[in-house]
Amino acid sequence: MSTSGLKAIAPVPTANDFLDIVLSKTQRKTPTVIHKNFKISRIRNFYMRKVKFTQDSFDEKLGAILNEFPMLDELHPFLASLMNVLYDKNHYKLALGQLRTARHLIDQVAKDYVRLLKFGDSLYRCKQLKRAALGRMATIMKRQKDPLAYLEQVRQHISRLPAIDPNTRTLLICGYPNVGKSSFINKVTRADVDVQPYAFTTKSLFVGHLDYKYLRWQVIDTPGILDHPLEDMNTIEMQSITALAHLKACILYFMDLSEQCGYSVEAQCKLFHSIKPLFANKPVVLVINKIDVTRLDDLDETNRALVQEIIDSENVLCVQVSCYSEEGVMDLKNKACDALLAHRVDSKMKGNKVNSIINRIHVAQPKARDEVVREPFIPEAVKNKKKYDKNDPERRKLEKDIEAEEGGPGVYNFNLKKNYMLADPEWKMDVMPEIVDGKNVADFIDPDIAEKLEALEREEEKLQAEGFYDSDEDIMDSEDEREAEEAKVALDAKIRSQHTKKSMKHAARLPRTAGLRTLSEMTTELTKAGLDPSRIQERAEMLAKVRSEQRKRKRDEMDVDMEDAEAEEAEGDWMDVDGEDSPNKRVKGNSGRVVAKGKREPRSNRQLAGMRDEAQASKAIKLRNLGQRERNMHARAGEADRHIRVKMPKHLFSGKRKMGKTDRR
Numbered sequence: 001m002s003t004s005g006l007k008a009i010a011p012v013p014t015a016n017d018f019l020d021i022v023l024s025k026t027q028r029k030t031p032t033v034i035h036k037n038f039k040i041s042r043i044r045n046f047y048m049r050k051v052k053f054t055q056d057s058f059d060e061k062l063g064a065i066l067n068e069f070p071m072l073d074e075l076h077p078f079l080a081s082l083m084n085v086l087y088d089k090n091h092y093k094l095a096l097g098q099l100r101t102a103r104h105l106i107d108q109v110a111k112d113y114v115r116l117l118k119f120g121d122s123l124y125r126c127k128q129l130k131r132a133a134l135g136r137m138a139t140i141m142k143r144q145k146d147p148l149a150y151l152e153q154v155r156q157h158i159s160r161l162p163a164i165d166p167n168t169r170t171l172l173i174c175g176y177p178n179v180g181k182s183s184f185i186n187k188v189t190r191a192d193v194d195v196q197p198y199a200f201t202t203k204s205l206f207v208g209h210l211d212y213k214y215l216r217w218q219v220i221d222t223p224g225i226l227d228h229p230l231e232d233m234n235t236i237e238m239q240s241i242t243a244l245a246h247l248k249a250c251i252l253y254f255m256d257l258s259e260q261c262g263y264s265v266e267a268q269c270k271l272f273h274s275i276k277p278l279f280a281n282k283p284v285v286l287v288i289n290k291i292d293v294t295r296l297d298d299l300d301e302t303n304r305a306l307v308q309e310i311i312d313s314e315n316v317l318c319v320q321v322s323c324y325s326e327e328g329v330m331d332l333k334n335k336a337c338d339a340l341l342a343h344r345v346d347s348k349m350k351g352n353k354v355n356s357i358i359n360r361i362h363v364a365q366p367k368a369r370d371e372v373v374r375e376p377f378i379p380e381a382v383k384n385k386k387k388y389d390k391n392d393p394e395r396r397k398l399e400k401d402i403e404a405e406e407g408g409p410g411v412y413n414f415n416l417k418k419n420y421m422l423a424d425p426e427w428k429m430d431v432m433p434e435i436v437d438g439k440n441v442a443d444f445i446d447p448d449i450a451e452k453l454e455a456l457e458r459e460e461e462k463l464q465a466e467g468f469y470d471s472d473e474d475i476m477d478s479e480d481e482r483e484a485e486e487a488k489v490a491l492d493a494k495i496r497s498q499h500t501k502k503s504m505k506h507a508a509r510l511p512r513t514a515g516l517r518t519l520s521e522m523t524t525e526l527t528k529a530g531l532d533p534s535r536i537q538e539r540a541e542m543l544a545k546v547r548s549e550q551r552k553r554k555r556d557e558m559d560v561d562m563e564d565a566e567a568e569e570a571e572g573d574w575m576d577v578d579g580e581d582s583p584n585k586r587v588k589g590n591s592g593r594v595v596a597k598g599k600r601e602p603r604s605n606r607q608l609a610g611m612r613d614e615a616q617a618s619k620a621i622k623l624r625n626l627g628q629r630e631r632n633m634h635a636r637a638g639e640a641d642r643h644i645r646v647k648m649p650k651h652l653f654s655g656k657r658k659m660g661k662t663d664r665r
Helices: 003-007 014-030 038-068 076-085 088-115 124-144 145-160 180-189 235-246 265-281 301-312 329-350 352-360 380-384 399-405 425-429 448-466 471-495 519-528 532-568 614-633
Strands: 168-176 206-212 215-221 248-257 284-289 314-318
Touching: 014 038, 014 124, 014 145, 038 124, 076 088, 076 145, 088 145, 168 180, 168 265, 168 329, 180 206, 180 215, 180 248, 180 329, 206 329, 206 399, 248 265, 248 329, 265 301, 284 301, 284 614, 301 314, 314 329, 425 532, 519 532
Parallel strands: 168 215, 168 248, 248 284, 284 314
Antiparallel strands: 206 215
16 A cells, blocks of 8 residues: 555544534434324334434444544555654554544444333433433544544645655665755656755655656655664654665665765765665665765775775665766666666565475476487588678678668668569569459458359359240249239238237228229129129129219208308408318308308307307406406416415525424424
């Protein structure tokens, strides 16, 4: 788990906010209406539900806090030590332990009061027990004010920590304050670490990232370390010691030989030897910085001997750099990364994992089957083959040499076809068409094409022998028959696929227009089939006679209507009205207005039903409108409209009541 995994912790509320959240949730999510007239079992269940719900809410919130904060024993040793340095391991464990105890106490309180509520004999007794239970839970939570505040501070600080992955490839920079550590990390990564000409500018761990050999590396800049006992070190220095002790990294120990940092070369060498035990089993690079001011060769003999002693020690590589002039910075980065990669490979080879894998590998040795000596056979052509020598004028020409002679890449295109192995070498340069007759040649590449063509030709010969292609007329007839057959099959399929719903169960399977026949056609067909069509003819004649009589009667009625209209035209004003059935339909109303009468319209005006005359009807309409006026003013639809519109916004009426006598139940 990296520090980035610690950042997904939800904010920890204060004790008062915690209570507000839980109690308001109880009020919102549980019923609030109870009466003393209810059955006692219902009253008990009502208050027991409230107590249990409150306990569940406390349990859920506290459980989320306890699960999200990491257990120090389960963390990587580096992260556990870092949290111990920053937040004090004992204080952190104590805070989480108090919350765990609070959760257990709340569970016990709820359990006890639910047991008592089972014996509540009245609404008042049950209500008091519920109040006592919630009150005791609230008291327990109020006592957790300090642990909650402390954990919120820890959460905020964790979120500001750099995202350090303790298992990835790491370069760790250490040394005295102000020797140029932050300047180096700014040069090789995109980290923006503050650089100032005074000590302890860097007060915490900074992380930058770089890419080397297509791998992602993290570079950690540690605060400066002063040479004094571990127990005397402050929090800033202890972060560096923690990183050195627990991270499997390449250590870059920076030294400033110019002593501009304020510390002598002797003090810097002494610090290296004091923290050297932390470098065990790690590649170490001694970085001599600020060589634009003082180089290693410029030192006096005493200091030179001290530095040389460090360089000569085991597993220490010395690199001289200047972050000001950028001399040797990239070289340092490359050497440090290579040293760490080599060390990781060596440690894996020496570790227990290799032994466990080697134990599972079995190398089989072939056994001789007889006494005959079988020496390896190498062909003479291979033995006589000369090794390729670029400077030999008689060497065999490679495609690369030909390319260089012909003008180099981009000018010479080498021929891929010259090494084709074909039956006839002359075929090599043949053009292979990709598209022939508008078709892609690749689609027709088939190894069995010859056999298929031969089978097709045999089939054609057989058809020809049977007389399939004898005459054009037969072809046309067979085509027509085939089309008719296909049409018939399609029609049958369409008929079968029609849905047979209940309403359509007895309907005709064919549409009415599909099988229309004239009487003469039907008579001919029936006669051909050997049936007597006389009854159908009689029925058809009778049906035609009835229909002609109906048409004649309709025509007579229309003529009578026209005569009546002409007779009345002299008495009143008339106007042509286009109707649906007749080309000119003209109707005159009582008031002289023209009224268009459709086929389905009622003959009388229904608004006048029950009225003596039109005057009485208009008076009734006036009285109705007069009686509706008051209701219109109140926006009511009629006498039965009892709906009372709200005079306040809807949100004021939604949800439960907030204040008042009915709040505390």
